[in-house]
Amino acid sequence: MSVIIKSPHEIELMRKAGRVVAAVLQTMAAAVRPGLKTRELDEICVKELRKYNAIPSFKGYRGFPANLCVSVNDEIVHGIPGNRVLQEGDIVSLDVGAIVNGLHGDAAITIGVGEISPEAQKLLEVTKGALMAGIAVAYPGNRLGDISAEIQAYVESRGFSVVREYTGHGIGYSMHEDPLIPNFGRRGHGILLAKGMTFALEPMANIGGWQTKVSSDNWTVLTADGSLSAHFEHDIAITDKGALILSEMD
Numbered sequence: 001m002s003v004i005i006k007s008p009h010e011i012e013l014m015r016k017a018g019r020v021v022a023a024v025l026q027t028m029a030a031a032v033r034p035g036l037k038t039r040e041l042d043e044i045c046v047k048e049l050r051k052y053n054a055i056p057s058f059k060g061y062r063g064f065p066a067n068l069c070v071s072v073n074d075e076i077v078h079g080i081p082g083n084r085v086l087q088e089g090d091i092v093s094l095d096v097g098a099i100v101n102g103l104h105g106d107a108a109i110t111i112g113v114g115e116i117s118p119e120a121q122k123l124l125e126v127t128k129g130a131l132m133a134g135i136a137v138a139y140p141g142n143r144l145g146d147i148s149a150e151i152q153a154y155v156e157s158r159g160f161s162v163v164r165e166y167t168g169h170g171i172g173y174s175m176h177e178d179p180l181i182p183n184f185g186r187r188g189h190g191i192l193l194a195k196g197m198t199f200a201l202e203p204m205a206n207i208g209g210w211q212t213k214v215s216s217d218n219w220t221v222l223t224a225d226g227s228l229s230a231h232f233e234h235d236i237a238i239t240d241k242g243a244l245i246l247s248e249m250d
């Protein structure tokens, strides 16, 4: 395993890619409503990416057929946009990757379609909270396992489970660089965090068990027990002052 340390200039370029991803997510989120087909989100996604002269990084990745991953309800990640119609009460995860000047941005949000149940609302809040809790312990001198353990503890202490078979990852010149960043782990274990490391943290949390299955389309990952799942992702850079979030608007 080799973790690629980024210079301040490279981090500034990644911040640009991250801003694009954040802007595209915001535009798609504003379009989500009951009656919308998920492929209409893909159309918005590619149009917005073009506006920023960004290259969609998911399209063609290991044969993935779209620019965007859309995962609804019990779908965890890697859902393919298509003719599915969003319904009032659904929760939908939008995951976008963009390449700007050769550097990658990759981020995800989960939002409700119209009015959602209190339990679904709690799942969204807990999953986002877990991401922010992981980010809060991502600073030099801590270890990778401190991030993983923080995310796991945040989710499990609130009664939900964290997905184990899919993880966060390093990011930069490739969408997936070393290291893998599980959303469960042990404090004090794993590599030492150092200035210039750039990660995509992405907790996936389920109301039921953590086990997953892959649909017959060979992409969409679902909860094995059919329970709801949420997913939030940010890119961060480790700095002397802690984590700098790359994938947010100014």
Ligand code: MG
Pocket (backbone or CB within 6 Å): 106, 107, 168, 169, 200, 202, 233
């Ligand atoms: Mg990712």
